[in-house]
Amino acid sequence: MLALIEGLVQAAVLSLTALGLSLVFGVMRVVNVAHGEFFMLGAVIAWWVATLVGTNPALGFIAALIAAPIIAGLIAVITDWLVLKRINYDPEATIVATIGLLYILQQSVLMTFGPDARPVEAPFNTRLAIPWIENTDAGWALYWPWGLSTTSYKLFVIVAAIALLSLIWYIMSRTKLGLILRATQLDSETALAFGIPVERVYALVFGIGAALAAVAAVLIVPIQQAHYLMGADPLLLSFIVVIIGGLGSLRGTVIAALIIGMSDGIISVFFTPTLAKIMATLLVAMVLVYRPQGLFGTRRV
Amino acid sequence: MLKLSGINAGYGKNQVLFELDLSVDKGEVLCVMGRNGAGKTTAMKTIMGLIQPNSGQVEFEKRKISKLAPHTIPKLGIGYIPQGRRLFSELTVAENIEIGLMTRKKGKATRDKVLDMFPRLGERLKQRADTLSGGEQQQLATARALCLEPSVLLLDEPTEGLQPSMTALIRETVLTLKGEGVGIILVEQREDAVRAVADRVAFIENGRNAATHTIEELTEDPSPFRKHVGI
Ligand SMILES: Nc1ncnc2c1ncn2[C@@H]1O[C@H](COP(=O)(O)OP(=O)(O)O)[C@@H](O)[C@H]1O
Ligand SMILES: [Mg+2]
16 A cells, blocks of 8 residues: 555656656657756755745745746756757757756756755645555454555645646647647648747747656655756656657556556565566567557557 | 749758749639659748748748748748648547638638538548548648638649549639639649649749640640640
């Protein structure tokens, strides 16, 4: 049960992060190697905002939840405008460019924030015990075992991620903006011929992608810690999720994040984190061999 | 109302169009003919701003448009039916039409009018574009472009791979629009389809103007068809 909640928290954060990567690749055909750094930025900004706001962790958290995605998103939009647009979104050149961005962001944070990991206090952190049912002599009964407690904050992370994912789903499938994004993803040249400002769409998507990673980091940073090298794991796991889930498929991304996050949580609790990574890698290899378009992808590669 | 003059354009170092001139007036049908690879599609993309010419001018209603941001060109009232239709394949019929309406902020009246012209689409609004038959897809591509209420319409080989009944529907649509004063550039390989609608025919060879004739001239002497298009 504890492992289940750990897994769900991992899956929640991972699905937000991976969705950002998937959106950017799906719409722009850009492999954003610096995606994990936007995640790291989100965590660092959360620490910074929390420190600025000071005593009240809840207020600091809410401020971070607003500030981090906006700042990370703006940095991404500026990068798109200054760099990616200039190299015409050429697939190979953008990989090199985002590797450059990765080091720039990492070093900037190292110079300003320093090499130490820094904790951010959770806005609230009541311990919750989760009731369990047991077959006693008197029949089925509810009881509150000691080992099955978790914190309210972890449940909040799960709920917040579900709310954000629903919001993105709503925007993509039910709004004009979503229609424009999907049309651009399917055929950017024809989109242009129908008056869609593709360059602005790209800037926006790159910004949203970064903002999703940042918001995921704000959610997880009270549980983990902010550190300038923390971007590597979310990047790797997001790639795995995107490969398994299929590109540009929101449903696929969420389901793959659930599989990876849950198995990571569960296997790490019962066995070792290394085994979890090996399993994920094996799964990727199998998907690549048997379903190169991803489990839920529709397009041929 | 739409005029290309001295266009040199291509893809990177590969120049495709050389000093190309084309023009179409209000209520006129200009057919563009030429062998595969002559540069017909490239010329249409240059009009839409999808390719920037290295030199030369595209003028629309006396205004130079070749330096405009590409996404603003359709908003001027230039509708485009690309070769191979280029529908948004995973979007529904209704969503493809919605994109066309968004281009110039047209509303329900335009939508109703367009769906009246292609009733089959009205019955399939929720269906994905890539599940339509070839003929229905061409109707959708046409409907999407007509949602702009264009004053100039570009059609790039609309009859390619379609049955005769669909060819007839496209011919009727072209003639109706011509009657409403729309200027039309029709890229077409088939002589019979050209004869049925053209006012003038521009023949392109290797990206250059080979000849331009009125349909009357071609009725009298059809040899240019064989000379510039035939094998
Ligand atoms: N995207 C492209 N990149 C490079 N060359 C292209 C591209 N599209 C077309 N071409 C080349 O431009 C020339 C003209 O093509 P096109 O305009 O499509 O001819 P047409 O429509 O008359 O058949 C051809 O030689 C073709 O190979
Ligand atoms: Mg062509």
